[in-house]
Structure formats: structure tokens, C-alpha cells
Amino acid sequence: MCPPTILLLPERPVPISLLPLILPLAGDRVQAGFPSPAEDFNCKRIDLTEQLVQHPQATFLLRVRGDSMKEAAIFDGDVLVVDRAIRPAHKHIVVAVLDGGDFTVKYLHKRAGQIRLVAANPTYPDIVPREGQVLEIWGVVTASITQFKT
Amino acid sequence: MSALPSPLFALVDGNNFYVSCERVFRPSLCGRAVVVLSNNDGCAIARSNESRALGIKMGTPWFEIRDKLPEGSVVALSANFGLYGDMSNRMMSIAAGLGPEQEIYSIDESFIDLSGVRDVTRRAVHVRSRINTWIGIPCGVGIGQTKTLAKLANHVAKTAERKPGSYPDDLAQVANLAALPASDLDAVLQATELGEIWGIGRRIGQQLKDAGLATALDVVRLDAAMVRARWGVVLERTVRELQGMPCIDLEGQPSAKKEIASTRSFGRPVTHLEHLIEAVTEFTQRAAEKLRRQDGVAGQVAVFVHTSPHRKEQPQYSRATVVPLRKPTADTGLLVQAAVRGLRAIYRPGFQMAKAGVHLLDLQDGSVEQGELELDDGVEDRGQLMHAMDHLNQRYGRGTVAMASAGVTGTRRNWVMKQERKTPDYTTCWASMPFAIA
Numbered sequence: 134m135c136p137p138t139i140l141l142l143p144e145r146p147v148p149i150s151l152l153p154l155i156l157p158l159a160g161d162r163v164q165a166g167f168p169s170p171a172e173d174f175n176c177k178r179i180d181l182t183e184q185l186v187q188h189p190q191a192t193f194l195l196r197v198r199g200d201s202m203k204e205a206a207i208f209d210g211d212v213l214v215v216d217r218a219i220r221p222a223h224k225h226i227v228v229a230v231l232d233g234g235d236f237t238v239k240y241l242h243k244r245a246g247q248i249r250l251v252a253a254n255p256t257y258p259d260i261v262p263r264e265g266q267v268l269e270i271w272g273v274v275t276a277s278i279t280q281f282k283t
Numbered sequence: 284m285s286a287l288p289s290p291l292f293a294l295v296d297g298n299n300f301y302v303s304c305e306r307v308f309r310p311s312l313c314g315r316a317v318v319v320l321s322n323n324d325g326c327a328i329a330r331s332n333e334s335r336a337l338g339i340k341m342g343t344p345w346f347e348i349r350d351k352l353p354e355g356s357v358v359a360l361s362a363n364f365g366l367y368g369d370m371s372n373r374m375m376s377i378a379a380g381l382g383p384e385q386e387i388y389s390i391d392e393s394f395i396d397l398s399g400v401r402d403v404t405r406r407a408v409h410v411r412s413r414i415n416t417w418i419g420i421p422c423g424v425g426i427g428q429t430k431t432l433a434k435l436a437n438h439v440a441k442t443a444e445r446k447p448g449s450y451p452d453d454l455a456q457v458a459n460l461a462a463l464p465a466s467d468l469d470a471v472l473q474a475t476e477l478g479e480i481w482g483i484g485r486r487i488g489q490q491l492k493d494a495g496l497a498t499a500l501d502v503v504r505l506d507a508a509m510v511r512a513r514w515g516v517v518l519e520r521t522v523r524e525l526q527g528m529p530c531i532d533l534e535g536q537p538s539a540k541k542e543i544a545s546t547r548s549f550g551r552p553v554t555h556l557e558h559l560i561e562a563v564t565e566f567t568q569r570a571a572e573k574l575r576r577q578d579g580v581a582g583q584v585a586v587f588v589h590t591s592p593h594r595k596e597q598p599q600y601s602r603a604t605v606v607p608l609r610k611p612t613a614d615t616g617l618l619v620q621a622a623v624r625g626l627r628a629i630y631r632p633g634f635q636m637a638k639a640g641v642h643l644l645d646l647q648d649g650s651v652e653q654g655e656l657e658l659d660d661g662v663e664d665r666g667q668l669m670h671a672m673d674h675l676n677q678r679y680g681r682g683t684v685a686m687a688s689a690g691v692t693g694t695r696r697n698w699v700m701k702q703e704r705k706t707p708d709y710t711t712c713w714a715s716m717p718f719a720i721a
Contacts, residue, residue, distance in 0.1 A: 190373040191417035193710060199721035213719060217417050228719050230310045236719040252721075269310065 185276050191218035193272065195228060195236060202226070202238055205253035207277045213238060215272035226274040232266050238274060290529045291397040291426065291461055292433040293407060295378040295414075297371075298421045298441060300391035301329035304370045305360055307419035308709045308717050316357045320345050323548045324361055324703060332445060361702035369710045373418045381410045386533045392437075394430055396533050404459045411457055426459040430531045431524035434481040435499065436460045439471060450474060472500035472525075482521040487514065499525065540577065545570040546640025552591070553636045559588060560623055564688040566641040567622045571615040572673055574643055580611035582645030584618055586625040591637035600636070602629035611647055614665050615672065618643065619686050 186192045197211040205226060207213070213228070221227050223243040228236050229250055239250035239260065248268060250260040262268040297303055301319040306312045316333035320326065326344045327334070334357060339348055345359055371390045379385045384396035397403050407424045414422050423444070425436025440458035443450040450458075450471060460468055477499055478488045496502060503525045511519035520530045545566040553559055563586060574581055587603035606625040608617065622641050675684045707715035 188417065190376050194716050195719040196716045197721050198718045202721040207721060209721070212716065215719075217419070233310045233313050236310075236717060238719040238721050271310075 185214050185278075186216075187275065188216055188218035191272075192216050195238075197238060197277070201252040201254045201257040203254050205240070206279075207238065207253070207274075208279055210279075212278040212280075213274050214276040214278070216275045217272040219273040219275070221270040221273050228271040228274060230269045230271050231260065231262060232268075236271060241270065289398070289428065291400070291403065291428060292430050292529075292533070293381055293395040293397055293403070294388075294425045294430070294433040294437040295374075295381065295393055295395065295410070296423050296425075296437050296441070297374060297391040297414075298423060298444075299329055299331055300371075300420070301362065301367055302331045302334075303420045304367050305363070305706060306331075307370070308366075309706065312358060318345075318348065318357060318359050319362050320359055320704070321362060323550065324359075325548070327359075328362065359704055361705040363706050363708070365708045365711045366706065370418060370420065374414055374420055374422075377414050377417060378410060378422075380413075381406060384533055394433065394533055397426065404457060404462060407457045407459070422456075424457045426457075426461055428461050428527040429524040429529045430533075431481050431521060432460055432527065435472075435475065435479065435525075438475070438479050469500055472503055473498050475499040477502050480521065480525065482517070482524075487518060490514070540573075540579075541646055543570045543573050543579075543581075543643040543646065544640060545573075546587075546638065546642075548638045549636065553639075554632070554634065556627070556630050556632070559626060559630060559636060559639060560688050562639050563622050563626050563641060564619050564686050566639070567619045568615055568685060570641050570643050571613060571618050571669075572676070574646070575613045575649075575669060575673060578649045579646045580613045580649040581608065581618065581643035582611040582647065583607045583643075584621040584625065585642040585644055586622045586629070586640070587642075588626070588629060588636045588639040590634050594635075594637075597635055598633070600631060600634040602631075604629050605644065611645070611649075613649055614669060615686060616665065619688065623688065 193215050195213045195215055197207055197209060197213060200209055202208075207226070215228050219225075221241055223241065225241050226238065227241045227250075228238050229241070230236060231250075237250065237260070239252055242249045242251050242259075248262065250268075252259070302312075302317045305317065305319065312331075314333070315331070316337055316339075317331040318327040318334050318339060319329040321328045324345055326342050327339055327348065328341070330339050330341070337352060337357065339357070348357055348359070367390060374391070375385070375387055375393050378393050378395065382395040382397040382400050386394040386396075388394055400406065403426055407426060411422050411424050414420055423437050423440035425433045425438065425440050427433040427436045436458040439450050439454050439460070440456055443452065443455035443458065447455075451467075454471070460471065463471065475498060477483060477491055477496055478485075480499055480502060483491070483502075491502065496505075502522060505522050507519050507522050507526070510522050524530050547562070547566065549562070553562065567584070583605050585603060585605045587601070589601035590597060590599050592599070604625045606621040608621055612618065626639075672684045707717075709715060709717050
């Protein structure tokens, strides 16, 4: 629930005056009191999006379902930051689509012309595309966000 | 002194845009016949190539598609405009990298000014492939000396890809007409039916055909002065543009609208006045928001209701009225008051209303207010309140703050749109992200 918003409306009409009213320009520093010691160190607050998203147009968020990547610290319910502008390479964690199926998150292994998808959990077998199957690498996972219950 | 660079334009256009957006998040739809349906799941507004091949035309009603084709041969989806809007923003911002200026022409098309850009064809190929890799949307890029030629080039780029043999293969995906030798350009124009030309509508097209013309080449060879005398300046402009003389500039900012409409077909028939009041209030709120976004004020409010023209067996009713405002305003409260007053005047019980809407008319620039003798001083300026309302709705979602007559939100409103086949808001809602199986 949002707190109620209180709006201040002018109560009385303001009389017209022909004299110019001088107002300080917004953003101008008001010369009163002591200057803030932080004034000269004016910085922008850390922006998480800026840190986690390298290519904003090419970045999508996906929700994880399953535990096959738990040893890579990707857990059920996590949110993946997926960047489609990064060229997928050996040992990247990727989101892949095998034969137009579901999105799958796995390690990409590319060795000696062979491609396989490898889980980070020994109870899952590698996925090796068979002859005639189409494997699409949808995007490269650049971060995984785990939120804790508070 | 160097001469001004000769003008050059590109049109970047997403292929089967709505279907392509859906396929990015549902890879299983690739290679399948897919259609996206209009509001209320009425008729096809986007088709995959496979759907086109099945003979589904733009605007075919869904019940017709469903009845004619075997079950399961076509996947029909309700339009997911939140998703298309976000994908469009991403596409436009990548396309903007092609040249110094961009005009966003529609949700899936933008013109780019290429004057002064070197190596345009190679750059266009690069931007096209970047859009495809980054967001998964296939595009066509057309390049020409005028916007009309760029639009025609775009048609060539798309058609050459979809129907091999229709145009030279090397014009598929990216077609730069400005780089073609004159004889090749003539061949392309000869292969293009005149109805495909931007700016030639059905009526003028028929008149040209009656005059013995058939292709774009026939139109290019017309004498512009003769066209002006016989058909007027609009067609003359099109002919000159086709001849390579730019007459239509890039429009950076969309110009302020002269009329703002908010209308909707109901999810199911509505008979009660109170429900219509809810709907009309909601429509007016949306229209008022748009009005304030362009800093305008409206002098009149038109409101209409009608029954479904497709259900001929039921009693038909259709009325509209215009309510003038005492003073032009952008105040939602005053606009809603006027719209509801109009609605009460035209409402008749006993009819199954299928659609209603509100038009804000007589729009003026809100910053030039006319002086007026105050006849009653009960009306206060609620500009600040309106500003706060828009801000809250933008920040916390539509409907956070509303006029009381809009009723409650959610499924209890019985006039909301029918969208039975809508995919989730994958990219705009934290709770609706696509899943990745780990």
C-alpha cells in the first residue's frame, strides 16, 4: 500500500503585481551556512543496472527453474541476466534452445568442433545435439541474482 | 567549398513484427503458422510466412480461420502490445545507429537519414544483423534517395527474401536502390506493381490502372506537371519522390495530434448504464493523459456507443454526441463530467452495446490560454493535481489513481477486453519473465 498523497493547492488568489519578482534559479547554490564538505566530491550513487547490464537493448531477464546449475551458484528461482550481444564461447554459461524446445541454462562446451551443454550438477548428463538436431544459443548469462527471504 | 551530401534515406522494418516478437520467447513457434489477433481476438493483424502460405489474409476474422483450416494448423495469439512496445524500443534504438537522424514511423518501421554516411550498404547489412542477433527480430532494410524510394526498396528487400525469384537475390534483406545502375533500377520498378507504392491508395491506384498503368516504372515515367493537373499535388509529390526528388522530410518529433480518441470494443455485450459510465470514464482518463502529454487542452468531448453491427439479429442502436466545454481544459474531472453527461443523454436501456469511445476535439495548445471574464469562481486550476495523477499512474501502474466513476479494476469489470490467448508480459513485468530450465 502506498501512503496517501497530500496535495497542496493554492488557497487564495495571488494578486497581480507589475513589479518583477526575482527568484533564484533552481540548481543555483544558496549561499548560506557552511558549505558541505562533500561538495567537491559530488558523485553519482552506484547503479546496479549499470553494473549488471552491458548492452541494455540486448539484455533480457529469465527466471531459473531447476537445480542442474547449483554448483555454478545458480539456484531454482534465481533471475538470470542474459546478454544476446556477447558472442558465445567455450565455458560461457548460456541459455540454449534445442530443436525449438524450452530455454535451458547450461555451460557451453566447444571443443574439437563438438558442442555440448554441460550441467553444473553431477546428476545431470551432458546434452549432445544429435545429427539433424538444431541447437540455438539464445544468449550468454552474465549474472545470476539470488534474492533472500527477509 | 564542398557540395551538400546528396540526400539518402533508409527504412528499417521488422518482418512480421508481432509474430517475430512472440517467437523470440516461444522458440516452438518458429516454422509454424502463427497469427496475432486484434483487440478482443477479432481478426488477424499479423501473420507468419507460413500463415500467409495458408492463404490467411490481413484482417481475416479468427472464427473464419478456425472454421476453414484443420484444428491445430494455426497458432493464434491475442496481441501482447506491452511486449511489442518494448521490443520496438529496443529495435528502434539499435536502428538509430545507422545514421544521424531517425523518424519512428510506426511500431515496426523507422526512417533513417543517411546523408553523409559512407559505405551505406555494408553498414545497413551490419545493423540488420545486429538487430537480429541482439533482439532476435529479422528486418528488411530499404535504401533510396527519397523516403518513397526507401519504402519501395524495403518492399523489394522483404519480397526478394520471402519469394525467391521475385527480384534479384542480392536485393534480399538489404536493398539499396541508389546503388543500382539505371537499367537494373528500371527492371526493379518494372517488377513492382503500382499498388505497392507508398502514397498510392486503393482509389488512386485503380484510377491509374484505368488509365493504362500497371507498374512502378509506368508511374516514374509520368510527367509530374501533368500528374498535378490531373490528380493533384499529393500524387505529384509521390511521382517526384519516385523520380529521386525528395519532397517529404524526416519528421523528428511527432506533431501534436488534432484529435485524441480512446475507444474499445467490449469483452462481452454491456447493457447497464453504470457499466458504460465506468468504461467511458476509463477511456476519458486515458485520452486526458495523452492530451496532457502534448500539453494540450480540449474544447469539446464527443462520446459514442453502439451495438455490434455483426449481430444483425439483435436490435441495433448507435448514437454519438458532442459536449462542448465551457472553457478548454485538460482536467480529467471536467472531461469525465462532460463525457458522462453526453453518455447519459444518448443511453437507451435494452440494447447490447458492443463498443463505446471518447474523442477529445477542438484541441489547442495549453500554454496559450485565452483570457476570460470569470463568470463563476468555483473552478480552480487543478493542473498540479493532474500532474501528480499522471506521475502516480506512470510510476505505480495504470489505474493507481482514478476518477471514482471508473469503478473497480480487475476482472469484476465486465467490459474489459477479451484476450484469451495472450502470452505473458515477458519483458515488462517482474513476475512474468520467461523460464529457463536448469
